[in-house]
Amino acid sequence: MKITKDLYQGSLALLTDFYQLTMAYAYWKSGKSEQEAVFNLFFRKHPFQSGFTIAAGLEYVVDFCNNFTFNEDDLSYLGNMKNSDGSPVFVPDFLDYLKEMKFSCDIDAVEEGTVVFPHTPLIRVKGPLIQCQLLETALLNIINFQTLIATKAARVVLAAKGDSVLEFGLRRAQGIDGALAASRASYIGGCSATSNVMAGKLFGIPVSGTHAHSWIMSFDTELEAFKAYADAFPEKCIFLVDTYDTVNGIRNAIEVGKILRENGKEMLGVRIDSGDLAYFSNIAREMLDEAGFPDAKVVASNDLDEHIITSLKIQEASISVWGVGTKLVTAYDQPALGAVYKLAAIKNKEGVWEPKVKVSQQSIKINIPGEHQISRFLRNGRAVADMIFLQEDVDNKSSVMIIDPIDSTKRKRLNLGDLEEYKLLKPIFKAGQQVYVCPPIEAIKQNTKDNLQCFDKTHKRLTNPHVYPVGLEENLYQLRTDLVFKMKNYDQE
Amino acid sequence: MKITKDLYQGSLALLTDFYQLTMAYAYWKSGKSEQEAVFNLFFRKHPFQSGFTIAAGLEYVVDFCNNFTFNEDDLSYLGNMKNSDGSPVFVPDFLDYLKEMKFSCDIDAVEEGTVVFPHTPLIRVKGPLIQCQLLETALLNIINFQTLIATKAARVVLAAKGDSVLEFGLRRAQGIDGALAASRASYIGGCSATSNVMAGKLFGIPVSGTHAHSWIMSFDTELEAFKAYADAFPEKCIFLVDTYDTVNGIRNAIEVGKILRENGKEMLGVRIDSGDLAYFSNIAREMLDEAGFPDAKVVASNDLDEHIITSLKIQEASISVWGVGTKLVTAYDQPALGAVYKLAAIKNKEGVWEPKVKVSQQSIKINIPGEHQISRFLRNGRAVADMIFLQEDVDNKSSVMIIDPIDSTKRKRLNLGDLEEYKLLKPIFKAGQQVYVCPPIEAIKQNTKDNLQCFDKTHKRLTNPHVYPVGLEENLYQLRTDLVFKMKNYDQE
Known part of the structure; x- marks a missing residue:
């Protein structure tokens, strides 16, 4: 796989600080x-x-x-750089040197x-x-970024103590590649899947996801929305239950879970994305168990990190799948590794x-x-x-x-x-x-x-x-x- | 200018959470x-x-x-997604629908x-x-990321009270585009230039930079290194003075500044990248003034942000150009905007x-x-x-x-x-x-x-x-x- 070549047009040789080029020129000039x-x-x-x-x-x-070469575009950009007196910053012979340079380290x-x-x-x-x-x-x-995120992911996965951790960070990540590279590094660190479809395609990572609040809101009632989703994806029903009222949402999920079961399918679980996760996950667990869905999972998300997951575990929250976004993909508590x-x-x-x-x-x-x-x-x-x-x-x-x-x-x-x-x-x-x-x-x-x-x-x-x-x-x-x-x-x- | 088209290969239609596609399918299926x-x-x-x-x-x-279309690659990736029973997640008719979809919002x-x-x-x-x-x-x-960084940059620029702020963040940024988009947003927020040459080329932003510690270390002595740099870039001499001993570094810079002046050129200034910036910038200012270089600037860098700049201003540090990297391009104290x-x-x-x-x-x-x-x-x-x-x-x-x-x-x-x-x-x-x-x-x-x-x-x-x-x-x-x-x-x- 050629990641940067598949992802980016042209050359990345100019993905560098300008002082590397001025030093390169000065090295060249001083032999x-x-x-x-x-x-x-x-x-x-x-x-x-x-x-x-x-x-x-x-x-x-x-x-x-492997792709480290200055292309014509790069060289013409550098060739057009001027000093304050209008003279070119880099002489043509140096640009020829860059053009001919072959990576040999x-x-x-x-x-x-x-x-x-x-x-x-x-x-x-x-x-x-x-x-x-x-x-x-x-x-x-x-290296700074991917190492940072792989480390964060490993910590989150350690905190989850064997539960699945899903990486959901694309919408809050730092730019397009800030998301893609984070999805890759999170998987390396131990996450089970990403929500980022492009990362799935580029890196061969499993992708996951079901539906958002807007799905529910686009219907007249939540029940109607769950039914329509079950109709489209009978195999993949994790219902998001907190659009209006979480307890009522769980009730609606159970109702649709029963319909699914009549048709030979099983609801996979419910997701809670707001409110007190310790409180509502335990209510969800009880309601699901009582209704005969002991295998339905409770998925939780909402600004999770390794510390909040640890705290929820200590509180015996009934969560078995953790959706982690912002705090993972931006390494929120320390967003840069200083390598x-x-x-x-x-x-x-x-x-x-x-x-x-x-x-x-x-x-x-x-x-x-x-x-x-x-x-x-x-x-x-x-x-x-x-x-x-x-x-x-x-x-x-x-x-x-x-x-x-x-x-x-x-x-x-x-x-x-x-x-x-x-x-x-x-x-x-x-x-x-x-x-x-x-x-x-x-x-x-x-x-x-x-x-x-x-x-x-x-x-x-x-x-x-x-x-x-x-x-x-x-x-x-x-x-x-x-x-x-x-x-x-x-x-x- | 077509940023994403110039930068990225192929389509970005899959730069989305998987649940957008499952919802899309379910919307389509429910009419x-x-x-x-x-x-x-x-x-x-x-x-x-x-x-x-x-x-x-x-x-x-x-x-x-403008470039929102699913290409053959995207559709074939989606077409190959399977449910646990081996059936395809998305039926071919839906993929045809995506293929024909024209952005019409x-x-x-x-x-x-x-x-x-x-x-x-x-x-x-x-x-x-x-x-x-x-x-x-x-x-x-x-929007989340660029808005975050433009805001951070505006705050840093406000703190600098009219001094130039240079964005130096590429090496610590969150991925390739995490750097490029940050350079763009920093410039929008008020920075004067970036060190990121590729951002300079893509967005037409001024680039800036001189040399690093490795330049100095590659010579036997600092003085020799400054002389060689002055020889290559007589117009662009900002000497980094803290590789071995800052005070001695300033002395060497002044010596080479005098040689430059004999040849009709002016040293632009010195850069300090470590140690106590308030203390050393004032020493540099005094030494430069005494030696007859009142116009030479003192450039400072080293984990700066709006608060440290404010503090250095209050302490009357003699800094007139601020190089800001990590804390700007990662928005260190809050690395995500929750839009x-x-x-x-x-x-x-x-x-x-x-x-x-x-x-x-x-x-x-x-x-x-x-x-x-x-x-x-x-x-x-x-x-x-x-x-x-x-x-x-x-x-x-x-x-x-x-x-x-x-x-x-x-x-x-x-x-x-x-x-x-x-x-x-x-x-x-x-x-x-x-x-x-x-x-x-x-x-x-x-x-x-x-x-x-x-x-x-x-x-x-x-x-x-x-x-x-x-x-x-x-x-x-x-x-x-x-x-x-x-x-x-x-x-x-």
Whole structure:
């Protein structure tokens, strides 16, 4: 499947910040465009005060990179940009360079559906400086959002404790793709279906839905409306009961449920979209049970999120299907993941790789230099720690020490003989050629489930989760510290 | 310009909730598909506790409606949907109906850039029930998001009190179109430029940007990096000074500024992206002034929003250009506008229009029945009240009473002779034909500015704004009350 190509006309090469193009031009002008570099895409804090994050968006990235070319339209737009004195911003030779540019990077990435943690790269890009730079913004746009929503969905699904969660967010989502990508990521995170038909078509996700208040209001009476709906969809009757009066609505649903049964069909349930969901769901359950419909489900919606679902569960609301919209697809309580994309190493003129750090007044903003790998260690199928390291630093070692990137007094020794080790970064592109087969969405969804299974439930707690250990291998920690001291230049001044 | 057509492949007809299609089928099956209806799109509360909202997104809607057809791909996807017993969800005759369906609605709408208030329709759709229903989700998706962002942008621009505000949000936006539509809406709301090059190309918005930390880090020293940038873009030098040490960065910028000046060029300024912006902007200002660069600007970015800008202004930070990203394009403190789309009237079998209300336990969720117009009344160019009314109720009246839709004790009498009156809903489509010319984006931006100018500054205050009076004309108020009583059926039971 070619998502961006199927969805968007023309090229997406201009889906970038303008400064990537001015830097590209300046790299080209200073003869640095082909200098090799490594960039890491990572985030610094879990969203939603979560104890885990679910990586998502890689298939979009693969598709974006496979189609990464500036077309005539793009080049003519850039060619027409003028400085204040009327001279062109970009000289024609540079535009020719862009036209001929072929994507030739290596990309390694964490697979979609993987549980990930702060500071560890989700994507590592290695290649000509100019290309690494031109990919930055689109990669961040794609990964930031889908990872955010997959994580939110996983939390909502955890709160629902085995009940189905349906994603209903299209009408409140942030733009067209804000909806489509959210539907995809929600499914990856564990939702059972989406209301978004276009997402169903594009991504092969199940779609679901029945009718709205307007259906009821377009008839003289609610009963008439339910009957007409049952006539059209005898197999798919979930009646929305709160247009006028919820209790009366349930009564009407039961009446039509009985007619359906006389014709050999079963009403699937009722939906409540307003009012006190704990109160009305229990009334609905009682009325349905008494009327002989114990299998009819109560579907609830109305600004739900993981916290409200948890509260309704505690109150023993009789809800077995949860329709979640706005708060899921916009990640309402934290609508952006702040992942960044930082230069980690560059090959100098002598052909030697130099690790790089950006120093900052804010310690959390200091990146991790070098071309890393990440290992996840498990004991009896249970994850115990993640390690960020340079390959040469761990070869032939029987144990390693990992050090927290922020608080260096937090350390953990890992005896490698006792542990299963999984490398999280997988090769996706080699010299611009795709070497990874993007799995079908069902497999990604399963990967999320399997990944979460490996973590202790205390890491998955929705509030104040137990912090999972992630650290730098000690040599890498030392390298980073040395570089920061060198850049901060404490001895001078 | 054809936004959705230029941007997206194929048709967007499936950009809808599945229940719109099941309802469409059920309308068709019960012979109601051509029954005429009126739907209103409106919101119930200003976002961000704002005192005003800026309407945006209409050009997308126009484009969506002009291209509203189900193509072969869409129909084959729908045709392949199966019930649990393997039978098709939609019969072929219905799919043929969709294939032949021609958009034939009347649409009236508030122009983009108009200041709008809760309960007043932003869009009114009148036409065959089935078409009104099939438009719902896409219209909400488009209008909800762009209106939200235009409003946020207007607030940020108000806080900046005449300084330029640049929108930098692409990397943290919610998906590809979440970014593009946000750039468009931000410009409508008053931003001066975007970093998003594709938005620049699609919408004709100015783009802006210089370089990132990675530019600096790719050189051995910051000074070398600034010099190389100045060499490539002598006209566009805004140096990012906080990669290693902000004060030293400013020193390096000044050094390169002097070299530029020797070559007849002027450094435009410096950018600070981390640390204490009040503190460092004042240091930068002093150092630049002392070095003979009083015109060099200090650009600041780093999670800014209207409240942080206000605080920095109060602290007398020396910032004259504001780069705003995440918090603007995701509307961070309220990432969704809850606009809804409700049936307001339907023509019965006898050809008589019947006004419709949805009753609810939540008073704010009761809609306003009938096919309204909205008038805005001004005195000496200053807006005094908006009125929602049915045309026949005000013809030939010299004064009207308006009544708050939630609190009926809040009323205001308007003497029409004293006041200028503007009708806010303009005809956009008549019987499916576009009759409105979408203005260029610069005109929309100007409309926002002109509209805001008409409102007292107390309505534009960022916190606890003065509430602007919006009410139902008294006959409409009475009609609504009568209908609610009828539906609530208090006399029975």
